[in-house]
Amino acid sequence: MxxxxxxxxxxxxxxxxxxxxxxxxxxxxxxxxxxxxxxxxxxxxxxxxxxxxxxxxxxxxxxxxxxxxxxxxxxxxxxxxxxxxxxxxxxxxxxxxxxxxxxxxxxxxxxxxxxxxxxxxxxxxxxxxxxxxxxxxxxxxxxxxxARAPKDAPVPPPLDEPGLVAEARAFVERLGAADVFSGAVLLARNGRVLMTHACGEAVKGHNVPVRLDTRFNLGSMNKMFTAVAVAQLAERGRLSLDDPVSKYLDADWLPREAAEKIRVRDLLGHTSGLGSYFNEPFMASARQRFRELADYKPLVAGEALQFEPGSSWSYSNTGFLLAGVVIERAAGQGYDDYIRENIYKPAGMVHSDCYDMDRPVPNVAVGYSRAPERFGTTWECNLFKHVIRGGPAGGGFSTVEDLLRFDQALRGGKLVSAATLAQLWTPTPQSQGGYGLGFGIEQAPGEKIVGHGGGFPGISAALDMYLEGGWTVVVLSNYDQVAATVTEKLRELIARVR
Known part of the structure; x- marks a missing residue:
């Protein structure tokens, strides 16, 4: 999204x-x-x-x-x-x-x-x-x-499924040939895979090619897993979305006055008034300092609220970090362990997790950003920029096939009930229709699209789930920005299918 x-x-x-x-x-x-x-x-x-x-x-x-x-x-x-x-x-x-x-x-x-x-x-x-x-x-x-197309631009003809696949594949191949896209793409309908494509290099310098099962950094897409985990615990009676977060957070996380105002649902809906722990102290610190959730306390403690909780909307990585702490307290186990047992395992996501990036991990893509120089362009890797280990707000890894499994597990009721999904996929008034609880939401003609994107230098990822048409689009890249280019094109093509 x-x-x-x-x-x-x-x-x-x-x-x-x-x-x-x-x-x-x-x-x-x-x-x-x-x-x-x-x-x-x-x-x-x-x-x-x-x-x-x-x-x-x-x-x-x-x-x-x-x-x-x-x-x-x-x-x-x-x-x-x-x-x-x-x-x-x-x-x-x-x-x-x-x-x-x-x-x-x-x-x-x-x-x-x-x-x-x-x-x-x-x-x-x-x-x-x-x-x-x-x-x-x-x-x-x-x-x-x-921008809207000029009024005299030719109207593209309708497509059938084979025509859609042909145009989609040609588009991604063109981006790959120009070295604008490196990554993997999956297009499915009602769980049936119509197209997959992998191109580029997972690790430059060693000429490691991208494969369909290459693990890519998801950026903020982990927020979906965190939101579903909180929703599961609510279904099981371990917490309520309307609980104040002071019930789960020690005073050394947030000042008591702020923690008593923020509800659990505010953390998931970006209505908490909190900001982001990707702040100056984080940028100036060695990444090895931040592996477990408790390691982030110095970056969060004393953070001032930007607005009264529940009154407005502002994207908050800190909010989702604290949602992970809520999960640990309510579930009585570590965040990663809970996600593995209650999200990845029932969904069949066998290539997904948060990894320590200073240790060997098989089949993982390194992120790259273009870096203009005087005589051309070179590439910078993001290993020293991003978190050393992902968590509730982002930074985990997955594959396009695993994310299709997540999509199907959600739609099939394996993770939470249909009533709970309706809550997660209903936009909050504060977001002006663009965000629910852990999921982005977009309305297209005759279609509702839910999912999430992820972005950072060397990270570009997106999951689009079309609720009416049954389409699933997954794009994972180890280049900046380009996932949105692919998902936008696929939206155009899907809209032409008759």
């Missing part, structure tokens, strides 16, 4: 994969002019496209220094600006200008929406750019997001 990321930095605006749905619904009718307007915003957008397509780090640095406002320039380290601007063409094949989009009602002066098409993926994208009112009209806002 994909979630909007609100941040001022160029890095997050361009890297995030926000759903265009909400923005599109409020933008109104539109027309596309296929010539560049004679405006300062259009001039900056044209220069931006030239810089992106040049794939030149030094040119990107000059553009940031000369064309960004001070606030934009200082919103992220220069290397992040350069990485995005000079690397975007590598993952898209370059951006082709289509036109300047005008809306009814019009956008404010000083803004422009430019419609482009990615050469490699053929996806439509909108570049929203805003400039200062006064010369030299530096850039003060910039984002890249999915």
């Amino acid at each position: 994909r979630y909007a990321v609100a941040a001022c930095s160029m890095f997050w605006l361009l890297c995030a994969a926000p759903p265009a749905r909400a923005a599109q619904q409020t933008l109104g009718d539109y027309t596309d002019e296929k010539q560049w307007p004679d405006t300062p915003a259009a001039q900056r957008a044209r220069e931006l496209l030239e810089v992106i397509n040049a794939r030149d780090a030094s040119r990107a640095a000059r553009f940031v220094n000369d064309r960004f406002s001070v606030r934009m320039r200082e919103s992220a380290p220069m290397e992040q600006h350069i990485s995005i601007l000079s690397g975007l063409a590598d993952v898209t094949g370059g951006l082709e200008f289509y036109g300047a989009r005008r809306y009814d009602p019009p956008r404010p002066p000083g803004e422009i929406v430019v419609i482009v098409r990615e050469k490699l993926t053929e996806r439509w994208r909108g570049i929203l750019l805003a400039v200062e009112d006064e010369p030299p009209h530096r850039i003060i806002g910039l984002s890249l997001a999915p």
